[in-house]
Amino acid sequence: METSEKQLSADFQVISAADKYRSFLHGDEEQNTQWRHGAPPTYHSVNRLFEQGRTKEWAKGSLEEVVQNAIKSWEMELSHKTRIQDFKTISPDKFKLIVNGREGLSAEETLKVGSYNALLKSSMPEEFKYYKADEESFESSHDVFRSALPRGFAWEVLAVYSGPPVISFKFRHWGYFEGPFKGHAPTGDLVEFFGVGILKVDESLRAEDVEIYYDPAELFGGLLKGPSVSAQKCPFHT
Numbered sequence: 001m002e003t004s005e006k007q008l009s010a011d012f013q014v015i016s017a018a019d020k021y022r023s024f025l026h027g028d029e030e031q032n033t034q035w036r037h038g039a040p041p042t043y044h045s046v047n048r049l050f051e052q053g054r055t056k057e058w059a060k061g062s063l064e065e066v067v068q069n070a071i072k073s074w075e076m077e078l079s080h081k082t083r084i085q086d087f088k089t090i091s092p093d094k095f096k097l098i099v100n101g102r103e104g105l106s107a108e109e110t111l112k113v114g115s116y117n118a119l120l121k122s123s124m125p126e127e128f129k130y131y132k133a134d135e136e137s138f139e140s141s142h143d144v145f146r147s148a149l150p151r152g153f154a155w156e157v158l159a160v161y162s163g164p165p166v167i168s169f170k171f172r173h174w175g176y177f178e179g180p181f182k183g184h185a186p187t188g189d190l191v192e193f194f195g196v197g198i199l200k201v202d203e204s205l206r207a208e209d210v211e212i213y214y215d216p217a218e219l220f221g222g223l224l225k226g227p228s229v230s231a232q233k234c235p236f237h238t
Contacts (some may be wrong), residue, residue, distance in 0.1 A: 010120035019043050021050075023073045024088040033086040041080045046152025053174060054156045067169055067199070068157040074149035074207060075155070078115050079142070084108060094208040104209070114152055116145055119160035120216060131182070144182070148223060149175035149191070158194070165197040191222035 019025055025040045035041075058065035060233040073090040083090045084107050096104035101117055110118050113133070120141075121133040126196035136144065145153060153175040195214025202208050 001117070004065065021069050021072050022076045023069070024077060029075060029088070030086075033063075034082045036080050036082050041076065043076075043152075047153055049151045049175065050156065053154060055172065056156060056158060058157070063163055064157050066171075067160050068155075070205075070207075071157070071171075071199070072155065074114060074210075076109065082111075089207060091202050091204075091206040091208045092204070095183045096209050098209065098211045100213055112138070113117055114141050115140040119212065122216065130216065130224060146187070147179040148177060148181035150179050151176055164201050164205065165203075167201065168196070169199070170194070170196050173219075177226065180229060181223045181226070183229050184224055185229050185231040187222075187226045189222060191219065191224070193218035 005038075007019050013073055019042075022043065026032065030040070033040075056064070058068065070089065077087045079087055081087060084090075087107070092107045095107040095110075097110045097118055098104040099121070102121065102123070105113070105118055115139075117133040117136055117138070120131050122129050122131075124133070131144075133141070155171060155173050155175060158170040158172055161170075172192060174190060177189055178186050179189045180186060193214055193216075195212055197213070198209070198211040199207055200209040
């Protein structure tokens, strides 16, 4: 495994002038990339949240750090690149995203719905759904969480259990509920959830399968804790 870890580290440590955790933002290979908002994104706010709130600080070049940065790079491409041909982190023809055992989404399907809708889609009856992914677009889903978690939604690797080609890991996702969410007023509290993932990579260390398992109730328990916005209205205006 030592050789594989070194190769994985070398492949993902691409120099970025703007971000120390994400690759494939700048450089000659990105000159023709089509960015969703016209230019590469910046991550200053969420990087600060990550550095202040992480529970692990992995050694540079360690398997844990490489996996953590690789997932951050993949999420960046999914959120900010509009063409699969510009993705460097996945094997486009083979890629599948599988969440909580549901049917896998292809690269194009994942790009179309966006990361939030892909991760939060639920088979529960409509009346029990905390979040209705089928009713949200790529843009609206990002707006919902950008509003609720204005400092960002940080992500860290807590443990890596196996190295390539099948990488299994445990993760934590967190932010501060400082903006409204679906009619609920912010509480300012920490909102977080934990999960496990399995990442299968090809010989070029691009993701072929990403499997994520987690309990959405951990996330929504914090976001639905705030009082109803309508309940906070002045009684003289009801």
